[in-house]
Amino acid sequence: MIESLLLKLRKRDVVSPDEEQALRDLITEVEDIPARKTVVRRGEPLNRSILLIEGLMCRQKDLRSGDRQITALHVAGDFLDLHGFTLKQLDHDVMALSPCRVAYARHDLLTRLTEVHPHLTRLLWFSTNLDAAMHREWELSLGQRTGAARAAHLFCEVYTRLQIVGRLDDEAYALPMNQSELGECLGLTVVHTNRVLRELRELGFVQFTRGRVVIEDIEGLKAYAEFDPTYLYLDSTPR
Amino acid sequence: MIESLLLKLRKRDVVSPDEEQALRDLITEVEDIPARKTVVRRGEPLNRSILLIEGLMCRQKDLRSGDRQITALHVAGDFLDLHGFTLKQLDHDVMALSPCRVAYARHDLLTRLTEVHPHLTRLLWFSTNLDAAMHREWELSLGQRTGAARAAHLFCEVYTRLQIVGRLDDEAYALPMNQSELGECLGLTVVHTNRVLRELRELGFVQFTRGRVVIEDIEGLKAYAEFDPTYLYLDSTPR
DNA sequence: CGTTATATTGAAGTGCGTCAAAAAGTGTGG
DNA sequence: CCACACTTTTTGACGCACTTCAATATAACG
Structure with missing residues (x-):
């Protein structure tokens, strides 16, 4: 449990x-x-x-x-x-x-x-x-990253966090929310969220369809988002 | 100390x-x-x-x-x-x-x-x-508030926090940063920060000059920013 | 199968960014 | 005290990322 x-x-x-x-x-x-x-x-x-x-x-x-x-x-x-x-x-x-x-x-x-x-x-x-x-x-994303980079960064973060707890399904994972809710994570409207998702899809990085994220190019996605997992503290250190 | x-x-x-x-x-x-x-x-x-x-x-x-x-x-x-x-x-x-x-x-x-x-x-x-x-x-500010409301909200927050530690000087306080750094708090460029500050000044809420904040209408400012200090946990509760 | 939620696209508007320059303020040394 | 360099603020013109409004298409669901 x-x-x-x-x-x-x-x-x-x-x-x-x-x-x-x-x-x-x-x-x-x-x-x-x-x-x-x-x-x-x-x-x-x-x-x-x-x-x-x-x-x-x-x-x-x-x-x-x-x-x-x-x-x-x-x-x-x-x-x-x-x-x-x-x-x-x-x-x-x-x-x-x-x-x-x-x-x-x-x-x-x-x-x-x-x-x-x-x-x-x-x-x-x-x-x-x-x-x-x-x-x-997320403050950094909301304040400084473009909409597309923000979305890309979020997909990278969730990818990494789910990996830790064994919820990755190969290069895909469940992200059970709609585009409206995703927009509320990103500080974007639904309409623009939809356009940003199309861009990431056309760039060949990632697809988001009906609550499911399919990563096509994790390295490209990470580079695009400037994703640096340091902030997730993935090292085993005595606390 | x-x-x-x-x-x-x-x-x-x-x-x-x-x-x-x-x-x-x-x-x-x-x-x-x-x-x-x-x-x-x-x-x-x-x-x-x-x-x-x-x-x-x-x-x-x-x-x-x-x-x-x-x-x-x-x-x-x-x-x-x-x-x-x-x-x-x-x-x-x-x-x-x-x-x-x-x-x-x-x-x-x-x-x-x-x-x-x-x-x-x-x-x-x-x-x-x-x-x-x-x-x-701040995530809420960066994601959903307009530039002017973001600035107003920040002025309210610092006002409240300085009050607690006795650093308010009547309705004014020191905020020793320039407009460029203020912009980096707000996710805005210097140029737009400057325009947002003019707007808040013209609305009669607050003035920010050379690292000093002078509050002209704290109630108006709070209302404009939708400032609700609940998130600062100002109540004495056994923790 | 109809109903409702969700996704997608188009067109037009706006908040904010970018580029560029001028104005005002600040600090330093003579 | 002024002269000079440098930082910071302010303004203007223009462009773009994102929003708004509106309509259509697609999927989900009982």
Whole structure:
């Protein structure tokens, strides 16, 4: 159940059998979530954090005009709102993009964990810092990259993250969202998102059709996006 | 020396005298940094984190074209790279925008702190999560707000953050950067930044001249920017 | 099979970038 | 105090990336 989480963490540091057990003990109830359901609403008090076991979720903020920005994507093995453990409420919504399976980690157990497992605590802390690193890369994309490069970069990032947790299907993967939602990740309208996707397709880099990404030329795509995975911290270092 | 940090933390939770002392013991050497100096370079191994005592610093990422994005601003009381404690190296540079005074917190002492002070650890964890919340709000700005609203929002955010640490000078404050650097925060060119500033001035909201922000109508500015400080977590809650 | 969501294309408009130059401010040395 | 060089701000003209509005095509679904 926490296998993807372990894959993710062990890519970055050693997790002892003891710590693995502590994580297993942390996770209680499992639940299935339908697509499009909001699982955490901004401002609501939190007493547990959610681990994504299967599916695709996102964090989003919106303006009064209704314009939305998706600020993060989450794949299997990610905590959706571990930051909520110290923040106690979120500044944004968390929504399922596909049908998902999640598990819950109660905050009182997490508090206990911080008192008993300092190294594991630092690892969980690391994992929220990793989210922040991705936010920064998205800021760079939104502020400086062209629409096409932004899309290309996103495809590279998700490719890399899914690879870690074994969700790549050869050179393709599931990205269950429509072009409108993809546009909300990229800060583009649906119409322009569609044009940008055509460009990437015509360049022979990648195809995105009905929630599925097929990579045709990963090296070309990475070069085009200036994708440098440093910000994903893929080295195993004592944290 | 850590007074601004204490103001910042105590705005969000209780810091016991014991914990205050632990923080004081954490901070060793103090140093003065000249403007424009890069204090942390991406990729370099870190064994300490930096607390900003006085001045303005930023985090920045760039593309090969030379286009830069400033992903965060830091004021007195902020840790510049506390995330570096668990990341062990940064994915971006940290640079002084003005002459600054900083103090250092060694990572071995921080590790020790996590083993002895779980609640304080959670508070420091919180503070990195707060940085992430600001990153998300900037993503919303960069992705969805117009240039003028983005600038207005930034002025509101810094106004609020400086207020907490007592650096407001009536309805004005120091923001020691030029229009080019402001543009790099906003994802705009200098030229357009200049036009956006004129617009905000003509609307009677705010003036930005030679590194100084003079707020003329804070309520108007907040409304214009749709500034909602929820994401700054200004309530005192047990973390 | 009809209904609704999603994708695609076209045409026209706009926010912001680019290029270029002038104006204003700042710092330094004489 | 001025002279000079340099940085920063400001403005104008023009171009482009992206948006908006609108219509059609295609896929998904009960």
